[in-house]
Amino acid sequence: MPFYIYLAAEEMSVAASAAAAAVGAGAVALFRLNRLPSSPSTSSCSCLLLKGLRAFAPFPYRYHFASYSTSSLLSQEAAAVASQLPRSHAANTSSNVVEILEQRGLLESLTSDSLRSVCSSSAPNQAPLRVYCGFDPTADSLHLGNLLGIIVLSWFLRCGHRAVALIGGATGRVGDPSGKSSERPELDLETLHKNISGISATICHILSRAAPIPDSVSILNNYEWWKDVRLLDFLKDVGRYARVGTMMSKESVRKRLESDQGMSYTEFTYQILQGYDFVHLFRQEGVSVQIGGSDQWGNITAGTDLIRRILRVEGAAHGLTFPLLLKSDGTKFGKSEDGAIWLSPSKLTPYNFYQYFFSVPDDDVVRFLKILTFLSLEEIARLERDMDTPGYVPNTAQRRLAEEVTRFVHGQEGLDEALKATEALRPGAATKLDAKTIEGIGEDVPSCSLPYDQVLSLSLLDLSVSSGLLESKSTARRLLKQGGLYLNNGRVDSEAKKIEANDIIDGKVILLSAGKKNKMVVRVS
DSSP: OOOEEOOBOSSHHHHHHHHHHHHHHTOSEEEOOBOOOOOHHHHHHHHHHHHHTTOOTTOOSOOOOOOOOOOTTSOHHHHHHHHTSOOOOOOEEOOOHHHHHHHTTOOOEESOTHHHHHTOTTSTTOOOOEEEEEEOOSSSSOBHHHHHHHHHHHHHHHTTOEEEEEEOTTGGGTOOOTTOSSOOOOOOHHHHHHHHHHHHHHHHHHHHHHOSSTTOEEEEETHHHHTTOOHHHHHHHTGGGOOHHHHHHSHHHHHHHHSSSOOOHHHHTHHHHHHHHHHHIIIIIOOOEEEEEGGGHHHHHHHHHHHHHHSOOOSOOEEEEEOOOBOTTSOBSSEETTEEOBSSTTTSOHHHHHHHHHTOOHHHHHHHHHHHOOOOHHHHHHHHHHTTSTTOOTTHHHHHHHHHHHHHHHHHHHHHHHHHHHHHTSTTOOSOOOHHHHHHTTTTSOEEEEOHHHHTTOBHHHHHHHTTSSSOHHHHHHHHHTTOEEETTEEOOOTTOBOOGGGSBTTTEEEEEETTTEEEEEEEO
């Protein structure tokens, strides 16, 4: 028999994970999430009932299950505890991932509306779906454009389904022509392997934190099945089912054929390769849903069509696309003056990642909160209302966006690093600086190296010039008189100030600031 669950936890994010876990266990209704006061009895009852439901011991949080019906999932002991718990009459919340994606602006197209009913929590005897998203290893890190695919996979996970991240170790050797005006450069094997390793690690780090159910995430490499495929066998078993007219009509193909660059046969076959990936995953891994950006529609429908033709299965494979990440002015979101916004901390520090989202304009921040975070729509609506109130502190919504996305990508440790660096770079901040924090932001702000004996006893005005922070002593003097010259975040008022030993943080670095934005890290050797 189905069971109905009321959930409560100290943190809403924790409660959301618990909700997803409950759906994965077979719950058909979830009630509104509220907090409960801490008490030993509540905690012990919750743990006992949680165990009785076979739901997810790895979560060291306090859940409270209140409304239930007798089920084989409940042990007699757990049922006895449940009978003493208070009942709840709160409203249902949707666990239909398609509805959630639609509400948050993350749904562009479906190959069939039947996916809605398949994802419904009321669908009889519906097992969790396996859904996949592909990532070609064109660089050694994913970038912000790839993040939407990971977020959509995470929503499926939160609703109790299973996720597969497919690394294109084979298709990456061909290159997807979608959205490209010219053929991608060919990657040598060493670079390809490095890229595969890099993006696999990023996906693993993010999705392992996002998964509410153990072993609900798989990372596969399509080279594992393509490496043994012979050309003649492929033409016989797959090529005969691919219709050239349909392939020619795909937008990505048509645009390239109309351009001066044209299209190579290698690129033309890409959609068949990706389509066959779906066939293989459907047949061997039980994957029935493929997701991708709107520019992947042609490749996704190539897969559903091949499944229908080769396996003679109707309506069992589904495709879902999400919109590309654009700003309100229609330009692509995810590029900075220095290039792509990378997800790997080795290519873009958590501090710079955080700052990118902190600088999102007001016109975009609410939409990005819906698309890029897992905050409830009610909380986002409250942030939006607050933006129009007289007492609103500027960038409050941006700060929440930056915190949520940075935590999702880099974990709590990465967010803490970003917040500490942000505070360290704020002139006048009372936070005690240390060499490790300043060294951590050394890649994000200008820096120079000077010998210890040259720095010690040097006037601050001279150091501001010799370090390259300011052009001249007269400029430094004028800024000092205006109250805009800082040494290690402390405002300096005296022209006679000289660098002392205790000004050199941990004997290694000095942080100079000219106003709020211009910084210089002086490494002392």
